[in-house]
Amino acid sequence: MKNSKKKLTLAGISVAALLLLSGCVQTHIVNGVRVPTEAATHGLTYNLLVRPMSAFVDLFAHNLGMGYGWGIILVTLIIRFLILPLGLNQAYKSTYMQEKTAYLAPVFAPLNERLKAATTSEEKMAAQQALMKAQKDNGINMLASIGCLPMLIQWPFFIALYNAAAYTQGISNATFFGIPLGHPSIVLTIISGALYFIQTWISTFSMTPEQKKTGMTMLIMSPAMIVIFSFMSPAGVALYWAVGGFVIVIQQVIITFIMKPRMRRKIDEEFTKNPPKINDEGVKDVTPTSVQENFKAITSERNDEERKKGGRNAGKQNRK
Known part of the structure; x- marks a missing residue:
């Protein structure tokens, strides 16, 4: 159930993002070509x-006489590489x-098992609190990795590039290697x-089996969404997606083969x-009994060994 919710959430975010890109400028059809409305050309976004x-x-x-195809490619590459560090x-x-x-x-496994086995709201709350405490004690804070600033900085560029590729005057009549x-x-x-498929495929190389289920x-989902929206858009927009996909592949290679090993x-x-x-005390309350008993047994054995060593050392000291 949780995996299904995650998948639906990811799909919803992808659809919303692409709709946002395409819906920021109001358009209408003129002579078979979609162009911004008169009101849109006076709007703030445009x-x-x-x-x-x-x-x-x-x-x-x-x-510079390069043509609109190369113009879209170069502008997309410049913007993408500028925001790549972010x-x-x-x-x-x-x-x-x-x-x-x-x-x-392995540290969180007993707590997750206890959380799944909890039958009352009190047990679930205790398990959740203990899990959160264990995560905090070990430096886990997933919220710290969710930063809005990079996304906020990138979105205006993406919106501008998408709409520029779609509605710049001259693009509708231009060709790129014979492609209108x-x-x-x-x-x-x-x-x-294909490029977005390669990017997600590379991302699975260093995943755990559990991570690969979502991966x-x-x-399938990421390239499928790109294919749908690219096919529904002018080729100038598809060219923008293709160049962006090329940069994303480079980014994923850096993450998978350089960043993750380090x-x-x-x-x-x-x-x-x-x-x-x-x-910790917060973990003891929710750890399964078998794990508690094993931990106590290990601790008891260690204490016995220390007492025996202490006794032998004490005897040697007395003989001296």
Whole structure:
């Protein structure tokens, strides 16, 4: 049930994000081409975001004579690489907490089992409080990895790029390697979907089996959404998605093959110096009886060994 809710939530976020991109500028059909309405061209979103980005595309496409296809590609690459450090920083924070949580899974397992087995609201509350305390004691705070600033900074650029690629004057009549940029393109749609599929596929390389269950869902969902919206949009927009997908693949390669291995070494060193805390009072109340008994037995054996050693040492001292 929880996995299903997560999948539906992710799907809802994806749909909402894409609808937001496409709905920021009101449009209508003129001579078979979708263009901004007169009211939209005087709106705040169009004048602050879309118009400057369109001028940026025109700089490469018209003024430098590169054409609108290359104009969209270059502008998208420039903006994407400018905000790439923000994306990597946010990915680092969230991935670090995910890896740390995965490392501590054996510590939290008894608490999660007790939480699942709880039958009353009091038991569930006690289990939840103990789990939260154990997470806090071991430095787990998933909310710390959810930062709004990077997303808030990125969204205006994405909105501007999306609408500039869709509604910049001249794009509707331009072509790119024979592809009309004003009409949907199956070729660019496939390329966009393939790039987003590669990105999510690479992300599963370093996942745990539990993480892969959700990862495999996103492996299908993310490219499927891009394919649908790319096919419903002019080829200029699909080209924007394709170039953005290329940058996202680069970002995912950095995260999977460079960032995560370094993180795991850092986490290993961190918990080697400061072992996980597993015997707090908040944990004892909700740990299954069998685990409590095992822990007490281990503690008792250690105490017996220490007493025996102490007794032998005391005897030696007396003989001296």
